[in-house]
Amino acid sequence: xxxxxxxxxxxxxxxxxxxxxxxxxxxxxxxxxxxxxxxxxxxxxxxxxxxxxxxxxxxxxxxxxxxxxxxxxxxxxxxxxxxxxxxxxxxxxxxxxxxxxxxxxxxxx
Amino acid sequence: xxxxxxxxxxxxxxxxxxxxxxxxxxxxxxxxxxxxxxxxxxxxxxxxxxxxxxxxxxxxxxxxxxxxxxxxxxxxxxxxxxxxxxxxxxxxxxxxxxxxxxxxxxxxxxxxxxxxxxxxxxxxxxxxxxxxxxxxxxxxxxxxxxxxxxxxxxxxxxxxxxxxx
Numbered sequence: 001x002x003x004x005x006x007x008x009x010x011x012x013x014x015x016x017x018x019x020x021x022x023x024x025x026x027x028x029x030x031x032x033x034x035x036x037x038x039x040x041x042x043x044x045x046x047x048x049x050x051x052x053x054x055x056x057x058x059x060x061x062x063x064x065x066x067x068x069x070x071x072x073x074x075x076x077x078x079x080x081x082x083x084x085x086x087x088x089x090x091x092x093x094x095x096x097x098x099x100x101x102x103x104x105x106x107x108x109x
Numbered sequence: 110x111x112x113x114x115x116x117x118x119x120x121x122x123x124x125x126x127x128x129x130x131x132x133x134x135x136x137x138x139x140x141x142x143x144x145x146x147x148x149x150x151x152x153x154x155x156x157x158x159x160x161x162x163x164x165x166x167x168x169x170x171x172x173x174x175x176x177x178x179x180x181x182x183x184x185x186x187x188x189x190x191x192x193x194x195x196x197x198x199x200x201x202x203x204x205x206x207x208x209x210x211x212x213x214x215x216x217x218x219x220x221x222x223x224x225x226x227x228x229x230x231x232x233x234x235x236x237x238x239x240x241x242x243x244x245x246x247x248x249x250x251x252x253x254x255x256x257x258x259x260x261x262x263x264x265x266x267x268x269x270x271x272x273x274x
Contacts, residue, residue, distance in 0.1 A: 014157050014158055015157060015158060015159070015160045015163065016158055016159060016160075016245070018245060018248060019248075019249075019252055019257065019258050023245050025243070025245075026243070029243060032238060032239065032262070037265075037267035037269055038269070040267075040269065053217070054210075054217045056210075056214075067214060068210070068213075068238040068262075069210055069213030069214030069226070069236065069238055070210060070213075070214040070215075070216075070217075071210060071238065071240070072210055072217065072240035073239065073240055091261065091262075092243060092245040092246050092249065093246070093249045093258065093261040093262075094237065094238055094239065094242070094246050094249065094261070094262050095206075095235050095236065095237045095246060095249045095250035095253045095260070095262075096235070096236050096238075096260055096262050096263075097234065097235060097236075097253070097260060098236075098264075099213070099228065099233075099236055100264045101236075101260070101262055101263050101264045102213065102214075102236060102238055102262070102264070103264050103265075104264070104265045104266075104267075105265065105266045105267065106267045106269060107266070107267065107268050107269070108269050108270075109268060109269070109270060
């Protein structure tokens with residue numbers, strides 16, 4: 001018991017200050033997938049969709065569609081993309097009020 | 110009439126004396142067909158690092174005492190009924206949080222026993238993507254449900270020129 005008290009006092013406060021202050025993403029953890037629309041070329045190839053095991057990414061003719069509600073953060077699409085348009089964000093504030101807010105679309109004209 | 114006035118006054122006094130406690134909310138977790146990963150993250154919310162009790166959130170064992178339902182997993186045929194019953198037992202005002210990608214979009218299981226995302230069965234107020242979402246993502250969802258933080262992620266539609274790249 002005295003040891004526990006001593007250890008507790010020595011350790012100090014470990015609790016995160018979120019939401020008063022931002023909390024960094026733990027190392028080795030992936031945030032959510034983001035696509036760079038400047039680099040994405042859905043009309044040229046659909047390698048990311050072929051690599052995606054859950055169907056979170058679909059590419060047809062000239063449109064890239066990403067549904068974060070299906071993404072399991074396996075990151076197979078990241079090395080598959082020849083244009084290096086896909087990356088994981090370190091953002092943790094990902095909760096949304098509507099299902100449509102989890103969708104991203106890139107259309108190439 | 111006097112009874113009504115008395116009641117209104119008593120309610121007013123109660124409201125005044127409990128003003129500082131009004132932000133306390135109770136959470137009921139419902140496993141609708143999860144693989145257990147999201148449960149592990151929900152459990153971590155109560156540890157000393159995340160410590161949701163400091164923000165007034167508590168877990169409860171009964172939906173009758175709950176303000177927020179956290180539903181994990183893609184809903185299986187067997188759990189659809191219990192989930193509806195659980196929602197019916199939760200008093201208004203309430204919020205339903207779909208925890209994890211499986212609860213948001215139906216997951217990767219394409220089996221006859223799986224119905225799909227939570228919103229196929231009950232109305233969902235907050236969606237948290239991630240497989241599983243980190244405890245901080247869940248904390249953001251809880252605070253978003255009570256309007257204490259802002260939504261950061263929004264749906265995007267980009268139009269790009271065919272010529273680039």
